[in-house]
Amino acid sequence: MDLIALEEIRRVKYRYLRCVDLKLWDDFADVFTEDAVAEYDTPVLGKPLRLAGRDAIIGYMRANLGPGTITTHLAGHPEIEIDGDHAQGTWALEDTVIVMAHRLLIRGAAHYEDTYRRCSDGHWRVSATGHKRTYEYTVSLADLPSLSFTANRWASDGA
Structure with a gap:
């Protein structure tokens, strides 16, 4: 196995996650090929989210994961198979999304x-x-009356 390629692929996925959480949309765009496709299972929306093309992916994320939405994505346990200039990867994900509005x-x-x-x-x-x-x-955050954010990078007052 090409260990350099393996590490480069891991780094691409880690950059993907970091850029989403930190809202670094220009850097996030560089993670994708121009013809990339994304399909996310989104029960909260009631249907899968299908996006075709890098611009559509970035546009959706930029519009829907702005400063009023806090996200944390953690992925690990990668299983990656490399075949020349192509690879397949499976990753376990845990995520939290807080929609302040x-x-x-x-x-x-x-x-x-x-x-x-x-x-x-x-x-x-x-x-x-x-x-x-x-x-x-x-x-619902209303169900957690004692919940208090002591830090929020995206809030104007920091909390």
């Missing part, structure tokens, strides 16, 4: 299924990604 917490787990391509510049990028939920639950 709706006072809603969404928590869940899933397994990502990714396809990667080594591009002409030598960098690995995501050409397809998506996940199927193992579980997902929601909690």
Whole structure:
């Protein structure tokens, strides 16, 4: 197995997660091929979310995961198979989404299924990604009367 390619692919996925959580949309765009597709299992929306093309993926994330939405995505246990300039990866995911405007917490787990391509510049990028939920639950923040945010990077007052 090409251990350098394996590590580069891991780093692409980790960058994907970090850029979503920190809302680094220009850096997030560089994670994807131009023709990338994404399909996320989104029970809270009532249907899968399908996005075709890097611009559609970035546009959706930028519009829907702005400063009023706090996210944390943790992925691990990668199983990656490399075949030349193409690779497949499976990752375990745990995520938390807090939508401040709706006072809603969404928590869940899933397994990502990714396809990667080594591009002409030598960098690995995501050409397809998506996940199927193992579980997902929601909690109204109104049901947690003692909940107090002591830090919120995206709030104007920091909390």
